Amino acid sequence: MEKKSLSIEYCEYSNMEELPADDRILLQKAIDATKGSYAPYSRFRVGAAVRMSNGEIIIGANQENAAYPSGLCAERTAMFYAHTIHPEDRMEAIAITSVDPSGNMLPTITYPCGACRQVMAEYENLAGTPVRIIIGSTGAIKVFDGVSSIMPFIFDNLIKK
Numbered sequence: 001m002e003k004k005s006l007s008i009e010y011c012e013y014s015n016m017e018e019l020p021a022d023d024r025i026l027l028q029k030a031i032d033a034t035k036g037s038y039a040p041y042s043r044f045r046v047g048a049a050v051r052m053s054n055g056e057i058i059i060g061a062n063q064e065n066a067a068y069p070s071g072l073c074a075e076r077t078a079m080f081y082a083h084t085i086h087p088e089d090r091m092e093a094i095a096i097t098s099v100d101p102s103g104n105m106l107p108t109i110t111y112p113c114g115a116c117r118q119v120m121a122e123y124e125n126l127a128g129t130p131v132r133i134i135i136g137s138t139g140a141i142k143v144f145d146g147v148s149s150i151m152p153f154i155f156d157n158l159i160k161k
């Protein structure tokens with residue numbers, strides 16, 4: 001037996017003004033995207049914004065449904081649409097946040113769920129370059145340089161490498 005460990009690096013910013021300009025713009029788009037959230041059941045409004053290699057920013061918001069599993073997270077709503085309309089472009093970055101009823105970011109970070117991380121990992125593999133992840137709250141903004149920082153062991157048996 002050999003005990004092994006992983007270390008994860010990320011940058012933490014205390015507010016949006018500290019962020020590099022591209023990250024700040026993307027996070028603001030994620031905040032704006034929450035206006036399209038449909039969350040009558042959880043009342044938990046999440047927004048995501050994906051920046052593609054062509055510079056375009058695609059937004060998504062969580063969409064709930066009375067038949068619960070039929071809904072979809074903000075992150076996958078944005079990523080699936082981004083790839084649908086730009087299948088030839090790479091996903092460069094994604095920003096994620098959740099807001100209160102007034103539209104202000106929550107004080108605690110909303111991390112992507114496991115399914116969204118898996119989807120991010122596959123688009124990162126497709127891109128061939130790391131996808132930057134910006135997760136915002138009023139308490140802290142965390143920036144990860146690639147999906148492996150938040151999802152180190154993905155299911156990749158079927159992914160062409």
Ligand SMILES: [Zn+2]
Pocket residue numbers: 073074075076112113114115116117
């Ligand atoms: Zn999710």
